[in-house]
Amino acid sequence: MSEELAIELVGIDKRFGPVHANKNIDLKVRKGSIHGIVGENGAGKSTLMSILYGFYHADGGEIRVDGKAVSIAGSQAAIALGIGMVHQHFMLVENFTVLENVILGAEGGPVLAGGVSRARAELKRLAADYDLKVDPDAVIGDLPVGLQQRVEILKALFRGADILILDEPTGVLTPAEADHLFRILRVLRDEGKTVLLITHKLREIMAATDHVSVMRRGEIVATRKTQKTSMGELAELMVGRRVLLEVAKGPATPGRPVLQVEGLTVRDGRGVDVVRDVSLEVRAGEIVGIAGVSGNGQSQLLEAIAGIRKVRSGSVTVDGTRIDLAATEVDAARMRRLGLAHVPEDRHRMGLVTRFPECENAILGYHHDPAYGRGAFLDYDAIRTAAREKIEKYDIRPPQCMLKTANFSGGNQQKIVLAREIERDPVILLVGQPTRGVDIGAIEFIHKRLVALRDAGKGVLLVSVELDEIRALADRVLVMFDGRVVGERAPETEDSELGLLMAGAAGQEAAE
Amino acid sequence: MTRSPCLLAGLVLAAILSSAAVAEPALVYSVGGRFDGSFNEAAWRGAERFAKETGESYRDFEIARDADSLQALRSFAARGLSPVVAIGFNQASAVDAAAKDYPQTSFSIVDMVVEAPNVRSVVFREHEGAYIAGLLAAMASQTGTIGFVGGMDIPIIRRFLCGYRQGAASISADTRVLFNMAGDTPAAFADPARGAELARSQIARGADVVIQAAGGTGIGVLQAVADAGKLGIGTDSNQNGLHPGKVLTSIRKRVDVAVHRNFSDARDGKWSADVQVLGLAEGGMDWVIDADNRKLVTPAMEAAARAAETAISEGRIQVHDAASDGECPL
Amino acid sequence: MTAGQLPRWADYILMPAINVAAAFIVSGLVVLLIGENPIEAVKVLVWGSLGWNEGIGFTLFYATNFIFTGLAVAIAFHAGLFNIGGEGQAYLGGLGVALACLALDRYVPWWVTLPFAVAGAAAFGAAWAFIPAVLQAKRGSHVVITTIMFNFIAASLMVYLLVNVMSKPGSMQPETRTFEDGGRLPLLQDVLPFTDFGSAPVNFSFLLALAACLFVWVLVWRTRLGYEIRTFGANQTAAVYAGISPVRITVVTMLISGGLAGMMAINEIMGSQHRLLIEFVSGYGFVGIAVALMGRAHPVGIVFAAILFGMLYQGGAELAFEMPAITRDMIVVIQGLVILFAGALEHMFRPALLRVFGVLSAPAGTPA
Secondary structure, eight states, X not given: OOOOEEEEXXXXXXXXXXXXXXXXXXXXXXXXXEEEEEEOTTSSHHHHHHHHTTSSOOSEEEEEETTEEEOOOSHHHHHHTTEEEXXXXXXXXXXXXHHHXXXXXXXXXXXXXXXXXXXXXXXXXXXXXXXXXXXXXXXXXXXXXXXXXXXXXXXXXXXXXXXXXXXSTTTTOOHHHHHHHHHHHHHHHHTTOEEEEEESXXXXXXXXXXXXXXXXXXXXXXXXXXXXXXXXXXXXXXHSSOOOOSOOOOOOOOXXXXXXXXXXXXXXXXXXXXXXXXXXXXXXXXXXXXXXXXXXXXXXXXHHHTTOSOOSEEEEEETTEEEEXXXXXXXXXXXXXXXXXXEOSOIIIIIOOTTSBHHHHTTTTOTTOGGGOSTTBOOHHHHHHHHHHHHHHTTOSSOOTTSBGGGSOHHHHHHHHHHHHHTTOOSEEEXXXXXXXXXXXXXXXXXXXXXHHHHTTOEEEEEOSOHHHHHHHOSXXXXXXXTEEEEEEOTTSOHHHHHHHHTTTTOSOOXX | OOOOHHHHHHHHHHHHHHHSSSOOOEEEEOTTOTTSSXXXXXXXXXXXXXXXXXXXXXXXXXXXXXXXXHHHHHHHHHTTOOSEEEESGGGHHHHHHHHHHOTTSOEEEESSOOOOTXXXXXXXOHHHHHHHHHHHHHHHOSSSEEEEEEEESSHHHHHHHHHHHHHHHHHXXXXXXXXXXXXXXXXXGSOHHHHHHHHHHHHHTTOOEEEEESTHHHHHHHHHHHHTTOEEEEEESOOGGGSTTTEEEEEEEOHHHHHHHHHHHHHTTOOOOOEEEEOTTTTSEEEOOOTTTTTTSXXXXXXXXXXXXXXXXXXXXOOOOHHHXXXXXX | OOOSOOOHHIIIIIHHHHHHHHHHHHXXXXXXXXXXXXXXXXXXXXXXXXXXXXXXHHHHHHHHHHHHHHHHHHHHHHTTOOOOOHHHHHHHHHHHHHHHHHHHTTTSOHHHHHHHHHHHHHHHHHHHHHHHHHIIIIIOOOHHHHXXXXXXXXXXXXXXXXXXXXXXXXXXXXXXXXXXXXXXXXXXXXXXXXXXXXXXXXXXXXXXXHHHHHHHHHHHHHBHHHHHHHHHHXXXXXXXXXXXXXXXXXXXXXXXXXXXXXXXXIIIIIIIIOSOBTTOSTTHHHHHHHHHHHTTTOHHHHHHHHXXXXXHHHHHHHHHHHOTTSOHHHHHHHHHHHHIIIIITTTSSHHHHHHHHHHHHGGGOOOO
């Protein structure tokens, strides 16, 4: 392997107001290697890559590409320097074909025809060289995510990228698809391309990279040759101390059923059944985990139970009260009154109004509670007092209930939501991705809270795409694939077995 | 609260001026502005003619909305201008109020009657002019169908329409009169595209002579009619020259005469507070024959129109005023 | 992503002040271009609108209209709705006012008529917002489209009513009879001691407008409904998650918005014109959008913005009088520039100001 550097970052620094996102970053990426950057959410990985791709401008420091100091003003400049990016969320036009997406923005002149035929030839060459086979005339919307991602890679290569940045590329992939992606990356490397792989999953780093840099709190704390490190060492570097990956919890003592779901089917706006005839039960004093690759209906299932999403058929029984979701007008307020609390997957989009002060978010969904006011009016003294209590109990920082919620970190925002939902003393708590984008300290706290809730005799239904989290918390694991519950397993079950279920390999095994 | 020195000085000056023999006259246009190609412009021409003839100056003001009118009238009165002539019926109540506040100032209102000891009211019998238009249109029509494009469906336009229909009926009871209004907002008087559209639809339904009573919208009417090779009739000012050979005639409402007379009466000391009703007989309404439409108006048509004019002037023909009872007897 | 925040006072006072100053500087250049002295023009404009009693009276009179229409737009903003139908809602509000006044003016004093007129204005204005609201809530037809359509329908309806149903018999004017004393609000100077606004029409409605500001403030920031409206406006998904019905909030907010717009008619119809006439709204509904934008949808900001626009209306008229070279169209240009800078370009100076404040507060900045 040559010692030539594809990218060298020297003293990169970036602040967002009070947040110091990147502190004096030095990074050397060798040409023709796969270099992983690992770190917790919020460690500054995405910011660093955005600086490299020209989305942000660094406050200080220097970027060198192929040994030359450069200034990257925007993505066009990055592309010109041979840097291509595959985003976590694909930037594809759904109703265009693969070919059309690839040439979008690089049409090569106002007349399409010439560019199109050239692009077709180029695409064929790329496919052959890098084992990236995609039908150029397929419509993007019809392709599975794995192939869509391949189109993103093709897009970057088509624009002449020598350096490829992939931001959390496996979040939407099944294990098999992820393996295929890594194979492609190795081919790219062998053909002389440089790959920067951003992830927070240690397993992927070990499987795919040559070198790995660990980021923590905006700094690069270590760079290692992948072969010479271990997951344990990386985890410790990421977090800055020894990590207890296990949550201390005793055996569950399940009691009466507090949530029963029967025959739930949800059809989305495109007319596709995204949840198919799902039945499940959660008892008091147990945590039921739903595992699955993102996008297999878990989100919709949770929202349907919470009364937010219209369903085609099915019923929900909360603490003995049965509601036919298809036949009755249900909203979240009604489900709440039955004792159902809900920590949604996406706190920004759903769980919080980020432009409100903290105290107003602490009553979201419970703003009709008589404790928070009289008649039509809200009593802000009472609201603030209640908010301060929760801030203290959940160690929410900074402890300022009038601060705009957007100014809290991800972990603290999640605590605001959790505090609100758990402190209502629900009979059943729905939790979606409770630790997504949350720092490790908060993760431990959140996990302890959920276990404590279970031990207090409440039911918890947990949806997470992090298998480790499911294993750590759940007393029973249900696996969802393509809208169905395809199996129930004990949390100790082998990775490979759960992986097969998550990939749909187990067929139509019914949930007991 | 202190008044500004400049305004204070202005008011003192105003007091001196209003006691002087001859004050500067003033003109307040209605919404639409000085160069609306119609009503206000006619008023402006009258004022300009006065200025040119006498060498005197005058002040004028364009209001943006009817609510500005009172303020404008008062400002002129406070500055000692007189007479203050308000154009348009919309200013009637403002004139009424201002006349009470400034009893020493002479006010005039065109197109409406305001009864006050210091207000002269000038109104026109538009329906008489419209009668002549209808008569000429019915005679010029080959198809027996004639058209009318109005601005808004308000009494003043209805009156014009009714006169037009009466004139047409005087030639033949079978004459079909198509009529459309352009809209329900003041924009209806400033929308040539809409005017053209309505005219084209009337032509498609057989009309071959179309009159416009829609201000700026009417420009589009005349354009569409000319493009289709049919005949248009202009109103308010002489619009024969817009499309020579395609405009049968123009029915003029002599707002310019009214303004000019107001200004010069005041200058000559002959101004009095009264109600002046100007129709064909008084020269307040007339119709135009010039080089542009000479060939269009046949001797027979001209004779018939002149005869009707005389008959109306002498009271032998009574053109019904639809605004008086809201009905048109046809 | 916008990093950092301005202090509240800078957000609510400094920013608008800078925007207005910029608008005036550009206007000054335009005035200079046509050969007039911009300093003199500003003097006339300010004196004309604030320098003497009657000028102030007119400024406040116009401001009263803008406060109502501005509040109407603002409350809808809070729910994320863009109600640009204030024009039509105010027009219909006038019908409500007129019906109350025509029915009662001969029998009772004004203060008996007023509650009915307010109820009529609010009810008719709200009714006119109701259909667009339901169409938005149930069918997803965008209120921007439907409310503007309803402006035209309102115009047609009112012309029809005023020409055919409500006009005085034999009148050339599409307007109702003039109200008697029982249908006329007293002038502000007759209500407030020690005030004198000359013959300006500013009237009791001004106090009503201030009361409406208080009402909106309490509603938005101190009630459960206001909380729901703000939640819905800030994040619809979160609102659904919180069990807030989008249909209900959309409809209720639009009703309140339409009602406030309708109240503007109290000032014009019962306070000044004393009769219902066509086109009395004449753009106040649209200016309300600029007022709400400039006032940041906050009642206090709206009062200031409304007064500013009142000044532009009144001072503009004075300006056209004093400096005939500055025509009405020039005044419209100046008003347009204020709207442009205050509304459309409101974020133009923000980054610079943020930087200034960032520099000022950097030593005190705490790392996260």
